[in-house]
Amino acid sequence: MLVVAVVDKIGTGLWTGAATLYFLYVAHLSIAQIGLLMGLSGVLGIAGPPLGGRLADRFPVTRVLVLAQLARGAALLALLATDDYVLLVVFSALGALPDRASSVLTKLFAARAAGPERVRYQAIQRTAANIGWAVGAAGAAAALTVGSATSYRLLLLANVASYALMAVLTLRCAEPPAPSRVVAGTHHPVDEISTRTPWRDRRYLSFTATEVWLFLDDSILQVGFPLWIVHATDAPVGLAPLVLVLNSVLVVALQVPLSRFGSTTAAARRLLLPIGAALLTGGAALAASVSGGPWFSTAAVLVAATAFTLAEILHSLSSWELSVALAPDEAQGAYLGVHGLAQSAQRSLGPVVVGVAVSMGAIAWPVLGATLAVTCLVQHRLVGPSTRTPPRGAPPASRTPGPGSGAAGFQPVGEQAGRSRTP
Incomplete structure (x- = not known):
């Protein structure tokens, strides 16, 4: 998954610096239109994280992540098919939804796969992502010196290719155990799992x-x-x-x-x-x-x-x-x-x-x-020491802490069994 993070940021670095210029010089939008397009995309993208998180509680996180990556690539590729402003807004907004969801899904994979070492794992992943971003941004800077419509389209296609590669690499990752589907060491159907809601x-x-x-x-x-x-x-x-x-x-x-x-x-x-x-x-x-x-x-x-x-x-x-x-x-x-x-x-x-x-x-x-x-x-x-009170309507929690959990529910801070503490 670390390689996936690097590929993701290389592709994002290639496209982010060119996105505004693509809409300006290839799609021939005005500055006001570009601002509105990005604003509307951002609003729809807000729904991505809770949707992605909910799906990952019910289905394997790697499969949900693959679908999100393919959806990001498809929405971006669709931009090449039209110069119509309404369609460009629709495609950009549809791409923002899985884009925001992917961030949560990647973190959720890290929480489940790394267990007690999740903080260090996430730190390594964030470092790798920054390196990938720098590589992508440098590549975009080199391509933008050409400044032609073809160069902008090639940067878009390079980002689409990164999503396809990410999907292939993610499919090769082993699915980590999901606490939401494993209770007390026994697999249960989704409808038997406690419906706790944030x-x-x-x-x-x-x-x-x-x-x-x-x-x-x-x-x-x-x-x-x-x-x-x-x-x-x-x-x-x-x-x-x-x-x-x-x-x-x-x-x-x-x-x-x-x-x-x-x-x-x-x-x-x-x-x-x-x-x-x-x-x-x-x-x-x-x-x-x-x-x-x-x-x-x-x-x-x-x-x-x-x-x-x-x-x-x-x-x-x-x-x-x-x-x-x-x-x-x-x-x-x-x-x-x-x-x-x-x-x-x-x-x-x-x-x-x-x-x-x-x-x-x-x-x-x-x-x-x-x-x-x-x-x-x-x-x-x-977030200080406190005993968690289950939300109204939620059944009492009786479970064995899963590998991705730092605390059973919301146990007092600092009382995490089985985890070594580093000053």
Whole structure:
């Protein structure tokens, strides 16, 4: 599955940088039309994670993932068949649904396959994905120097080919045991499994709601930094792409080594405190970047980028462990699907929030950093030691913890039997 992640990001890197230009120069859409197309696609894509998670509780996750990969490729390939705006919107939206679902399905596979080592596995997978993204983006940059309609079509086809290759590779992966279909070591039909639902779990829904805000670091790095560098600082414009390079280098270098600090539920909860401190530091550094000359502005921006990237790395570890550990075995897919809504919602909300922050000036960044730090504290309290109360209407849980679960239901943090704790 690590190879699948690399292939996925190579293909995505090839296409993402060319997508807007394809719609502009090949499909001949206006900027407003492109913005609306992407916005509508994002809205439909929000339904992908819960749908994918629910299906993975009922069917083998590898088979569901293969279908999602093929659907992504088919929707993208369909773009070549038309220049009609309505159809382009429909095909793009239909592609966004399995695209968002694939992210949750990949994480669910990791949770089931890696068991207690899921945090390290996810860190390795994220590192591999970043390497793949860099390779794909470099390939896209080389192809875009040609700037012809044919080059854009070839990049699209290369991404379609990556989906086909991913489907073949996924079929070769062994299906991991699914706690949702294995209870106390006995296989049961789906209709005999407890119908636990995350939509009645107030604590998990509250946890997911705080995640929407904490995932904002993605929009800050991808959208906020370029806009801020160009419009508010004396730093050179060329610093904007270098910030993204710095982000990728730090993720590749630090994601796996730092994974040991989030290897248990209790450790993942403790990470929320340094995450908040890093977000505060990043906000203060961005505010300071408007002062002084080019050298000072550049240094302040780099400090901010480092702080936000560190927060991103640590939050990915904390978020991953907590989202799995707090989900009951028999509804693991459904719960992770709901958690996946946080990233989907952030993709729609984040650019708007960051755009407002840039327009408000330097004072917005420490304020935004402070709200993110407070959110870390709220989440720290929310996921603290507690005995889980089953949602109303759910039968009492009597089961043996599955291999993908860090806790039986929502047992007190730090009391996970059978898992070694790394300081």
